[in-house]
Amino acid sequence: DAKTTQPNSMESNEEEPVHLPCNHSTISGTDYIHWYRQLPSQGPEYVIHGLTSNVNNRMASLAIAEDRKSSTLILHRATLRDAAVYYCILRDPGYSTLTFGKGTMLLVSP
Amino acid sequence: NAGVTQTPKFRVLKTGQSMTLLCAQDMNHEYMYWYRQDPGMGLRLIHYSVGEGTTAKGEVPDGYNVSRLKKQNFLLGLESAAPSQTSVYFCASSYARPWVETQYFGPGTRLLVL
Numbered sequence: 291d292a293k294t295t296q297p298n299s300m301e302s303n304e305e306e307p308v309h310l311p312c313n314h315s316t317i318s319g320t321d322y323i324h325w326y327r328q329l330p331s332q333g334p335e336y337v338i339h340g341l342t343s344n345v346n347n348r349m350a351s352l353a354i355a356e357d358r359k360s361s362t363l364i365l366h367r368a369t370l371r372d373a374a375v376y377y378c379i380l381r382d383p384g385y386s387t388l389t390f391g392k393g394t395m396l397l398v399s400p
Numbered sequence: 401n402a403g404v405t406q407t408p409k410f411r412v413l414k415t416g417q418s419m420t421l422l423c424a425q426d427m428n429h430e431y432m433y434w435y436r437q438d439p440g441m442g443l444r445l446i447h448y449s450v451g452e453g454t455t456a457k458g459e460v461p462d463g464y465n466v467s468r469l470k471k472q473n474f475l476l477g478l479e480s481a482a483p484s485q486t487s488v489y490f491c492a493s494s495y496a497r498p499w500v501e502t503q504y505f506g507p508g509t510r511l512l513v514l
Contacts, residue, residue, distance in 0.1 A: 321499070322499055322500060326503075333492075333506055334443070334490070334492075334505050380499075384459075387431075387448060387458075387503075388498055388499060388503065391442045392440070
């Protein structure tokens with residue numbers, strides 16, 4: 291099964307950029323890389339996803355390595371509201387869904 | 401457009417009691433899912449459905465049953481609750497395959513089994 295590896299936690303200061311890394315060395319050629327986040331006491335919410343090229347949306351940017359074995363979620367200016375658990379996710383080949391690991395807890399300080 | 405809603409938000413059960421958790425979505429999504437999340441853990445898939453009238457087992461299905469009689473609703477049942485089923489339950493839905501399409505989550509149901 292394709293799996294992801296993320297740091298357990300990261301810290302940032304408000305209004306600074308944040309780079310959240312993810313390793314997925316066994317990713318298949320057709321797997322999209324998804325990022326979701328979970329704010330405290332809420333359900334997960336979609337952040338961004340991509341296949342090969344770097345992607346941007348209003349929430350974040352996703353930088354994908356050329357060999358697709360790693361990716362980085364970039365929050366350009368962290369706010370206190372960005373404190374959450376960030377999940378880097380691939381498809382679960384056993385079930386028709388995504389596999390959520392433990393993710394990275396992002397702490398943002400004022 | 402309410403998105404994905406879950407009922408109830410919080411419930412306390414005694415061991416052996418039964419209950420049904422309701423998930424509803426108003427986005428005409430085909431795929432629906434039930435996950436559980438225990439403290440410090442990621443989400444684990446209980447059951448899922450890829451269309452009205454269909455259900456399938458996920459990673460941790462024991463002790464749970466599901467039904468998808470209507471496209472917009474996905475019910476999760478606990479026939480005889482056990483303390484090990486104390487958890488936060490999340491429902492999710494997606495228009496199509498979630499490894500391509502966005503998955504939308506409900507706010508969660510917090511269940512405590514005494």
